[in-house]
Amino acid sequence: xxxxxxxxxxxxxxxxxxxxxxxxxxxxxxxxxxxxxxxxxxxxxxxxxxxxxxxxxxxxxxxxxxxxxxxxxxxxxxxxxxxxxxxxxxxxxxxxxxxxxxxxxxxxxxxxxxxxxxxxxxxxxxxxxxxxxxxxx
Numbered sequence: 526x527x528x529x530x531x532x533x534x535x536x537x538x539x540x541x542x543x544x545x546x547x548x549x550x551x552x553x554x555x556x557x558x559x560x561x562x563x564x565x566x567x568x569x570x571x572x573x574x575x576x577x578x579x580x581x582x583x584x585x586x587x588x589x590x591x592x593x594x595x596x597x598x599x600x601x602x603x604x605x606x607x608x609x610x611x612x613x614x615x616x617x618x619x620x621x622x623x624x625x626x627x628x629x630x631x632x633x634x635x636x637x638x639x640x641x642x643x644x645x646x647x648x649x650x651x652x653x654x655x656x657x658x659x660x661x662x
Contacts, residue, residue, distance in 0.1 A: 556635075557615040560622035563640040564631040568609035576602045584634055584641040586661035604658045606646045630655060 563582055570578035576598035580588050583597070591597045591604070610627030620635040632644040632655075646658025 556617045560617060560633045560640045561612045561615045561624050563633060564624040565609045567642050568606060571601060571606045572608045574602060582642050584643045584661055587643050590662040591659055604646060606658055
């Protein structure tokens with residue numbers, strides 16, 4: 526067997542690996558973009574007074590916690606959430622995502638229908654968990 530087929534096989538293998546790596550990165554990037562879109566949409570709905578729309582983007586436990594004293598659609602509008610800002614960064618960790626905006630950090634979880642907000646209005650605290658205006662129980 527001549528060396529040419531081996532070189533061709535090596536080239537094809539290298540190309541296949543490059544495509545697989547690129548596809549994996551695109552998939553992670555797509556998931557981060559989708560999480561960012563949900564985070565910004567939820568804050569936009571709150572800013573626009575659309576409590577029903579904002580609550581539809583919450584994880585079930587989070588919506589239940591928000592609705593402890595009054596319907597979620599009203600309660601979410603009273604939570605002192607910031608207006609949607611620019612997305613600074615978004616990280617996906619398996620089924621969890623963290624989206625950092627100018628004035629907020631939002632945590633999301635993957636559900637069968639897509640990303641849902643589990644905590645919003647979160648600010649970091651030194652050596653302690655984030656303090657969040659909205660979070661699940």
